[in-house]
Amino acid sequence: MRIGIVGLGLIGGSLGLDLRQRGHHVVGVSRQAQTIALAEELGVADQAWPDCGRLQDREVVFVCTPTEHVLPTIQILSTVLEFGTVITDVASVKGSIVPSAESLWSAFVGGHPMAGTEQQGIRAARPLLFERRPYVLTPTRRTATEALERVEFLVKDLGANLYRMDPDLHDLSVARISHLPVFVSAALLLNLASADDRQAEQLASSGFYDTTRVGGGNPQLGESMARWNRAALLNELKHYRKTLDRFEKAIERSDWATVTELLAASRDLRTRVFPAQDEYC
Ligand code: NAP
Numbered sequence: 001m002r003i004g005i006v007g008l009g010l011i012g013g014s015l016g017l018d019l020r021q022r023g024h025h026v027v028g029v030s031r032q033a034q035t036i037a038l039a040e041e042l043g044v045a046d047q048a049w050p051d052c053g054r055l056q057d058r059e060v061v062f063v064c065t066p067t068e069h070v071l072p073t074i075q076i077l078s079t080v081l082e083f084g085t086v087i088t089d090v091a092s093v094k095g096s097i098v099p100s101a102e103s104l105w106s107a108f109v110g111g112h113p114m115a116g117t118e119q120q121g122i123r124a125a126r127p128l129l130f131e132r133r134p135y136v137l138t139p140t141r142r143t144a145t146e147a148l149e150r151v152e153f154l155v156k157d158l159g160a161n162l163y164r165m166d167p168d169l170h171d172l173s174v175a176r177i178s179h180l181p182v183f184v185s186a187a188l189l190l191n192l193a194s195a196d197d198r199q200a201e202q203l204a205s206s207g208f209y210d211t212t213r214v215g216g217g218n219p220q221l222g223e224s225m226a227r228w229n230r231a232a233l234l235n236e237l238k239h240y241r242k243t244l245d246r247f248e249k250a251i252e253r254s255d256w257a258t259v260t261e262l263l264a265a266s267r268d269l270r271t272r273v274f275p276a277q278d279e280y281c
Pocket of ligand 1: 008031035065066090092119218
């Protein structure tokens with residue numbers, strides 16, 4: 001297929017690597033000369049350009065910019081693309097993007113690949129990032145079947161696990177399993193910072209590394225999660241505080257049976273959510 005990718009960072013670059021590997025022709029768009037040069041060197045795109053005009057003949061265009069630039073980018077694309085091109089995005093929020101995107105371009109399909117690392121930029125792009133990971137598409141009543149099928153074909157070609165969800169329900173779910181953890185993990189790091197305990201920093205090992213990975217990532221990404229999924233995230237933060245309170249109260253009371261019960265319930269849930277844990281190592 002003839003593919004376009006706007007925004008050649010971690011996600012856009014990784015998509016480019018895999019789509020090219022599977023025989024698709026990829027044209028990338030980046031604002032920076034250095035990224036454009038690297039795109040061809042790293043194999044992220046067959047060609048890369050500084051403007052969207054070169055995407056005119058593409059069958060599918062992925063918008064992989066930071067969330068706040070998704071709608072302005074679709075606005076620009078709507079002035080250059082041929083009728084029939086399908087636009088899809090990868091932003092981690094959908095409810096505040098999909099209706100406006102559909103108004104700008106009728107052949108729009110909202111998307112969110114549930115995969116990433118704590119790095120950013122084109123040099124962070126890596127092959128097989130999406131393989132066996134969830135990839136959510138958020139079609140609505142306005143989504144044309146042919147547009148949806150075209151994006152679904154590519155998602156399956158990436159080896160990802162395809163899910164279809166309502167945009168608002170997607171946002172509630174990702175607030176729980178993706179956005180809240182970023183802030184909990186960041187709070188763990190800030191908790192260490194406020195203690196100003198260099199010795200503890202030296203003792204930090206695999207456990208602290210695992211629990212702080214997402215809190216040590218791209219700050220712009222976390223900010224857009226909070227800004228664009230604000231209500232759902234606030235709700236999850238309140239709920240999470242109540243769960244922490246249950247631990248605090250049980251420990252205050254030296255109620256070790258409750259502490260053990262809560263930890264056993266959390267272990268069981270983790271085993272259910274990640275039955276094959278080594279997949280994520
Ligand atoms: P990233 O590594 O920072 O890449 C974003 C790229 O977009 C940048 O490299 C930048 O490239 C380009 N860009 C920035 N502003 C732009 C603009 N105004 N117009 C055009 N291009 C612009 O970020 P990312 O992690 O790939 O995130 C991109 C999208 O993926 C976000 O919407 C995010 O919500 C979503 N997402 C991220 C993850 C994750 O874990 N990282 C997971 C799933 C979805 P140039 O400076 O070269 O133009």
